[in-house]
Amino acid sequence: MTRANGVPEWLRPLLDRLGTARVEDFTRLPTPPEGGRASAVLVLLGEQHGEPDVLMLQRAETLRTHAGQPAFPGGASDPGDADAAATALREAEEEVGLAPASVTVLAQLPQLWIPVSDFVVTPVLAWWHAPHEVHPRAPEEVARVARLPVAELVDPANRLQVRHPSGWVGPAFQVRGMLVWGFTAGVLSALLEMAGWARPWPRDRIAELPVSTPQPAPAAGTDVG
Template sequence: MIGPVVDVGSVPEWLKPLMLVSEDLDARAFTRFSAPRGARTRPAAVLVLFGEGERGPDVLLTRRADTLGSHPGQVAFPGGGADDGDDGPIGTALREAEEETGVDPSGVRPLAVLPELYVPVSGFAVTPVLAHWETPSPVHAVDPGETAAVARVTIADLVDPANRYQVQRHGHGWKGPVFEVGGLFVWGFTAGLLSVLLALGGWEREWDHSDVRDLDVALAAHTNRERA
């Protein structure tokens, strides 16, 4: 099932615009990639968990451990590959979020299942699950061998034009958004999904799309700033 799984009227006002468009979305709203015909993909799900703290609405993000064999050090939504015992994408997203961040699933209300998105670099077919953190619980990096950090990042900081630009990798023909916020360097799949959701939710502010930097240079500069 794709689209809302609860009544839109029961959702907080600041989340309603995003909920109202979730039913009509398809994968093309988020990515230009699709799985090649006959390709074997691996089902996965991520939890896009919106809460509300002292500084307003926020979203839960993790930073993967630097020692991991795939996507080391990258910022991501809690999530991962589906297990046989999961109850669909919602079950996968909630299980993975609890395993990675310690979030209490009983305080999380799934709102909508978004279209499945193909990630070429990993072969995953990822289903984002939009959710509201009705009763926030303490979160932390449960297994430091997999997760280096867990953070609630405010929407206000994400949409601040000073925290946004684009990156590219020469010779790859790829360009995508970046968020530098709260000590995190958010790019790739996560930044692309976030960027679309912020726009669909009506939160986006005008920012400089013409500011395009080399990914490796930008990431090195960010790392040096964080170490200083």
Template sequence: MTAGLPGWWEPLLTRVSTARSEDFTPIRPPSSGGRASAVLVLMGEERPGEPDLLILQRAATMRTHAGQPAFPGGAADPEDRDPAATALREAQEEVGLDPATATVLTTLPELYIPVSRFVVTPVLAWWHAPHPVWPCQPAEVARVARLPIAELVDPANRLRVRHPSGWVGDAFQVQGMLVWGFTAGVISTLLDMAGWSVPWDPGRVLGLEGLDILPPRGSDPATAAPTASDEVVS
């Protein structure tokens, strides 16, 4: 369904229609096993021609993923008919999203997170009727924000982070949040596919040591360790 979509959706929709998991990560999903899950990549606009992206921030008191920004999402339930149903259900539970206000456009390739053994399907959707959202589960979600694409592509807000394991990946410092890991990787790839990215300094690297966040265990695929969380963050 593309009728009535803002023009900024292209060329992103065309590009993701042929995307492969390798476009997002060198880590291939396992041939079997893994925990089926989905995240909602929900894009809307508060003003015409100014797209934004819905992000939540995990509560600082969580045992895993404390304080990390992420897409709404989590593990699939047996009654979920497909990844879109999982993503919309999780967004409704976490931030109060009315599923009727979001038009699912496509799903992205399955992506594997070794640390949690999640096989994640990102679900790309158009928020055609935005409404107020909020942390519905304060014990798990501390904040909900709409991050303007203009701020995400601003070179002043882009950097890379270095995990204590030695892993280095893209990150964004936006609206008081440090977005990194799986979430930042997906965002970075989508910005490139949409043609929105502008040159930035990849030599700006921030160490995660000492920051007021809890890095997930085993973020390095070579030392990955499973967690009991149902939330998709890495």
């Protein structure tokens, strides 16, 4: 069932809730009033066989930062980008071959600060109204692209927390061979709660990240110490 504009009804609760979304819904860290490098990520929701999913990529193991880590498509803003949505769509096209015309931008979430890299990230929520094949366009940067079903993301068997050697603890998802954690998992966790899709899951299930794991980017549900 869809609205007149083609956006599915299952997205309505999330869109309604995002109208009052605040930084505090996603992170305990306030966004600085100025400074930080502007960037954006694309939270692209689609549908397969009547079931919602989200587009995710896995970074190449050879990268100097965030090697092997799942993430939303996205990156730093360019001077020619009109806004955060333009940044997110451009990066998604460069990374996985996403056609911008296949996407309906729905909302820009609050700007979130990542202190470890000093990025100020705007998550851009979008509906994939005309899905098509996507793949890593630069294998040296992107190892894999996947559409992760929301039903599997909210399955309690696939949810856990991870602990970084620094003491940071935050939500994570173990889905289809991907361990999604850090900033990406924090944003996902918050959106699932806002949409009313989340299910109770065992918060005491904690996995230790390897000592060599890069410093995480805090987001919703995280703790330090």
